[in-house]
Amino acid sequence: MKPLNETASDGFQRVAPLWENDLMSANVDAPSRGSEPTDPLLRTLFETFGFRSFRPRQEEIVRAILAGEDAFAVMPTGGGKSLCYQLPALLLDGACVVVSPLISLMKDQVDAAVKNGINAATLNSTTSSAEYREIMEQLDRGRLDLLYVSPERANLDSFRETLKNAKISFFAIDEAHCVSQWGHNFRSDYLELGRLADEFPSCPIAAFTATATERVATDITSLLRLRNPHCVRASFDRPNLFYQIEFKENFDRQLLDFLKDVPNESGVVYRSTRKKVEATTEFLVANGYRAEAYHAGMSDSDRAEVQDRFARDETPIIVATIAFGMGIDKSNVRFVVHGDLPKDVESYYQETGRAGRDGEPARCLLFYNYGDVAIQRSFLDSYEDEEARRSAELRLNEMVRFAESEGCRRVNLLRYFGEDYAPSDGTGCGFCDYCAGVHKKVDATIDAQKALSAMQRTGNRFGAAHIADVLVGDATEKVARNGHDRLPTFGVGKDKSKRYWRYLIQALTVQGIAELDPTMERPIPRVTALGWEVMRNQRKVEIVDRPEGARKKERSRAVKKASSSKDALKGIERDLFEELRALRAQVAKAENVPPYVVFNDKSLVDMAILKPRDDSELLECSGVGRGKLRNYGEEFLDAIRVFLESRGI
Numbered sequence: 166m167k168p169l170n171e172t173a174s175d176g177f178q179r180v181a182p183l184w185e186n187d188l189m190s191a192n193v194d195a196p197s198r199g200s201e202p203t204d205p206l207l208r209t210l211f212e213t214f215g216f217r218s219f220r221p222r223q224e225e226i227v228r229a230i231l232a233g234e235d236a237f238a239v240m241p242t243g244g245g246k247s248l249c250y251q252l253p254a255l256l257l258d259g260a261c262v263v264v265s266p267l268i269s270l271m272k273d274q275v276d277a278a279v280k281n282g283i284n285a286a287t288l289n290s291t292t293s294s295a296e297y298r299e300i301m302e303q304l305d306r307g308r309l310d311l312l313y314v315s316p317e318r319a320n321l322d323s324f325r326e327t328l329k330n331a332k333i334s335f336f337a338i339d340e341a342h343c344v345s346q347w348g349h350n351f352r353s354d355y356l357e358l359g360r361l362a363d364e365f366p367s368c369p370i371a372a373f374t375a376t377a378t379e380r381v382a383t384d385i386t387s388l389l390r391l392r393n394p395h396c397v398r399a400s401f402d403r404p405n406l407f408y409q410i411e412f413k414e415n416f417d418r419q420l421l422d423f424l425k426d427v428p429n430e431s432g433v434v435y436r437s438t439r440k441k442v443e444a445t446t447e448f449l450v451a452n453g454y455r456a457e458a459y460h461a462g463m464s465d466s467d468r469a470e471v472q473d474r475f476a477r478d479e480t481p482i483i484v485a486t487i488a489f490g491m492g493i494d495k496s497n498v499r500f501v502v503h504g505d506l507p508k509d510v511e512s513y514y515q516e517t518g519r520a521g522r523d524g525e526p527a528r529c530l531l532f533y534n535y536g537d538v539a540i541q542r543s544f545l546d547s548y549e550d551e552e553a554r555r556s557a558e559l560r561l562n563e564m565v566r567f568a569e570s571e572g573c574r575r576v577n578l579l580r581y582f583g584e585d586y587a588p589s590d591g592t593g594c595g596f597c598d599y600c601a602g603v604h605k606k607v608d609a610t611i612d613a614q615k616a617l618s619a620m621q622r623t624g625n626r627f628g629a630a631h632i633a634d635v636l637v638g639d640a641t642e643k644v645a646r647n648g649h650d651r652l653p654t655f656g657v658g659k660d661k662s663k664r665y666w667r668y669l670i671q672a673l674t675v676q677g678i679a680e681l682d683p684t685m686e687r688p689i690p691r692v693t694a695l696g697w698e699v700m701r702n703q704r705k706v707e708i709v710d711r712p713e714g715a716r717k718k719e720r721s722r723a724v725k726k727a728s729s730s731k732d733a734l735k736g737i738e739r740d741l742f743e744e745l746r747a748l749r750a751q752v753a754k755a756e757n758v759p760p761y762v763v764f765n766d767k768s769l770v771d772m773a774i775l776k777p778r779d780d781s782e783l784l785e786c787s788g789v790g791r792g793k794l795r796n797y798g799e800e801f802l803d804a805i806r807v808f809l810e811s812r813g814i
């Protein structure tokens with residue numbers, strides 16, 4: 166392995182020293198005016214892709230490939246991996262062969278590359294023999310820059326013979342974690358790709374993945390037989406994702422509240438079971454939302470259609486199990502909601518990672534309560550292998566810890582991936598619910614004493630819901646049957662809601678003032694030694710405030726404000742953006758491609774802000790290169806002009 170700068174023993178470049186700069190520059194996809202760059206790399210970046218600067222670590226990989234080295238890049242979803250091979254493919258002689266696992270992914274990538282004026286094609290099981298002949302002819306003549314193929318195709322002896330007779334610049338293996346049994350998407354076809362290194366000794370190979378674990382990384386470099394590769398590991402921070410975790414009390418209502426904050430936007434709602442997926446979908450549709458379900462119980466063709474309508478912005482909201490996600494390159498996913506606790510932090514990260522690939526702000530909202538932990542624990546029983554079960558349990562515990570941790574979400578999340586997130590002012594990321602300051606601490610000592618005493622007096626044998634019933638004085642059948650309506654604590658918490666008490670009990674458990682009885686199947690809180698200190702008035706309790714009523718509305722306004730970017734579109738710019746978004750939808754439909762292939766949200770945002778009047782001004786917008794200018798320039802410039810005139814500007 167041959168990293169450029171500092172190298173740690175694992176061969177990866179350590180991100181920490183570069184980090185602050187990286188993070189700062191991660192947000193600089195912002196529009197900036199200037200003359201055309203002279204450096205050939207930056208020039209192609211600007212002219213073909215329409216970008217002013219590289220994302221963190223892109224340039225380094227591009228340069229390694231151009232220098233003829235093998236390369237291996239671990240970069241988060243949305244980090245911009247495609248550009249790392251597309252740019253050198255343009256600059257090098259011959260075609261770059263890209264191996265990619267899914268036909269839908271290849272098709273979108275090729276469509277997008279062609280719109281940028283790149284000569285790209287794909288060979289897969291749906292290619293007709295006429296198309297095949299034409300592509301091969303282009304390859305022979307050295308006209309192709311990019312050739313996307315499935316791993317099955319790359320493994321065909323006959324196909325590789327063809328490649329040997331053509332001029333191949335290098336191989337790019339996308340989603341390279343598919344080669345590893347330890348990854349989440351093992352494909353045996355990927356294993357066979359190892360022979361490319363032997364059969365094409367003078368062709369560099371570049372492998373890309375978003376999977377963070379060290380084990381998968383080691384598998385990739387060894388199984389693909391990369392030769393002394395240049396390794397790069399980008400920060401896993403996704404600066405444009407706003408992380409938020411809420412106590413789940415009434416998911417349906419909480420979801421509706423949230424959706425009001427993101428009108429017309431596209432997003433995914435993850436649920437843990439098919440039944441919940443169906444129920445939430447029905448609920449949303451009944452409430453006037455365009456939502457569709459997606460889970461493994463549906464036929465392949467139904468699923469493909471749902472996915473397609475989502476990509477095309479025809480169905481803005483998908484309610485799905487974890488079966489949904491792989492193979493979605495849609496860049497304008499503006500939110501990911503988890504209605505239930507994910508099984509581990511890695512899954513949470515991958516699933517939330519599908520939001521905001523275009524770099525524009527996007528929201529990630531997780532709803533969580535104890536019931537979820539119990540459900541996830543019950544899934545653990547399905548493991549036959551004890552070691553696997555144990556490992557899943559440890560990962561679940563980490564997930565619970567993350568969900569319950571206080572403080573900056575980004576710090577907590579990145580710590581899981583071994584990154585030490587250190588913002589320059591030492592406060593926090595500034596872009597999560599904690600940093601937005603919506604979680605205020607309040608003294609809850611008296612309430613804690615009430616709750617602990619109710620637990621103690623009911624014998625530490627009942628769940629939080631029952632304790633809450635006792636506290637608010639609800640003489641349910643179960644309360645009466647157990648004689649709990651005669652306890653001195655019955656009704657002492659009338660001034661608060663049942664939900665408040667359930668929330669408080671969870672908070673006490675997180676702080677170790679209560680604990681869940683490990684011998685019980687269901688979550689049963691009991692008083693701990695710390696809890697006794699509280700009851701004896703030797704210890705104070707603070708919890709994160711959980712406002713109700715008017716104060717709750719105030720808080721949700723604060724979240725909304727904090728989660729939209731500081732330069733969020735307002736007024737006329739917002740209107741222009743909507744206008745352009747409608748035009749994009751229309752153009753995409755006519756061309757039969759997903760809207761984000763025409764322009765991503767970032768490009769439209771730039772257009773709304775910069776309001777370009779001519780070609781050179783349009784080129785200043787992110788994602789607008791010469792290809793897109795030629796294809797769409799006139800239409801979009803016209804639309805902008807007409808809009809401005811209609812507003813008398």
Ligand code: ADP
Nearest residue numbers: 194216218219220242243244245246247496522
């Ligand atoms: P990945 O494969 O790593 O998930 P993609 O290659 O799909 O990410 O890129 C995600 C988005 O980032 C795309 O919309 C792409 O156009 C954009 N992008 C890539 N590189 C840059 C850059 N240097 N500046 C601005 N946007 C970029």
Ligand code: MG
Nearest residue numbers: 246247339494
């Ligand atoms: Mg990709």
